[in-house]
Amino acid sequence: MxxxxxxxxxxxxxxxxxxxxxxxxxxxxxxxxxxxADSAAQWLAGHAAPARVLCSPATRTRQTxxxxxxxxxxxxxxxxxxxxxATPGQLIDLIERHRDAGHLMMIGHNPGFESLVALLATGxxxxxxxxxxxxxxxxxxxxxxxxxxxxxxxxxFWSP
Numbered sequence: 001m002x003x004x005x006x007x008x009x010x011x012x013x014x015x016x017x018x019x020x021x022x023x024x025x026x027x028x029x030x031x032x033x034x035x036x037a038d039s040a041a042q043w044l045a046g047h048a049a050p051a052r053v054l055c056s057p058a059t060r061t062r063q064t065x066x067x068x069x070x071x072x073x074x075x076x077x078x079x080x081x082x083x084x085x086a087t088p089g090q091l092i093d094l095i096e097r098h099r100d101a102g103h104l105m106m107i108g109h110n111p112g113f114e115s116l117v118a119l120l121a122t123g124x125x126x127x128x129x130x131x132x133x134x135x136x137x138x139x140x141x142x143x144x145x146x147x148x149x150x151x152x153x154x155x156x157f158w159s160p
Contacts, residue, residue: 003143004143005102005103006102006138006141007103007104007105007120007139007140007152008103008138009105009108010106010134010135011110011113011132011133011135012029012033012060012107013029013033013034013037013040013060013064013067013134013160014033015029015133016028016030026059027059028063029063033060033063033064034067035160036133036160037134038071040158041068043158044071048103049072050101050104050105051103052098052101052103053069053075053107054079054083054098055078055083056080056083057084061083064107064134080094083106083108084108085109087112087115090112091116094106095147096146099147110131120141120149120151121139122150131159134159134160135158137156138154138157
């Protein structure tokens with residue numbers, strides 16, 4: 001077990017609006033989103049790289065992930081359906097299952113991500129201020145304790 005657990009949450013960048021009848025999972029990044037993902041990659045390149053990346057299977061998250069990892073280089077990357085439409089509790093369960101990574105990045109969606117940041121940092125999931133497309137929150141948690149509300153420290157927040 002490590003002394004601390006670092007979690008980097010990256011919300012997917014802006015996506016194109018859904019076409020009539022289009023499944024939400026297949027929405028692609030917009031040109032604005034591509035630029036945001038590249039900016040997020042540049043910011044992340046100046047910080048410690050994660051040991052493992054979990055990515056929602058939605059097209060826009062996979063595209064965001066690809067642009068980021070093109071800049072960061074290879075890490076253990078896994079597609080994780082549980083991120084799509086996840087609640088903060090479901091995301092905490094996922095983090096617990098992957099805490100062996102030491103530094104875990106998840107690429108996913110709101111409202112789950114912004115609620116998770118608020119819950120872990122303040123203890124209240126309704127206390128969020130939002131997480132914009134391509135926004136990044138970096139949290140540090142005690143490495144050997146269970147993940148509980150209010151136990152994380154928000155060490156960085158970035159948005160394009």
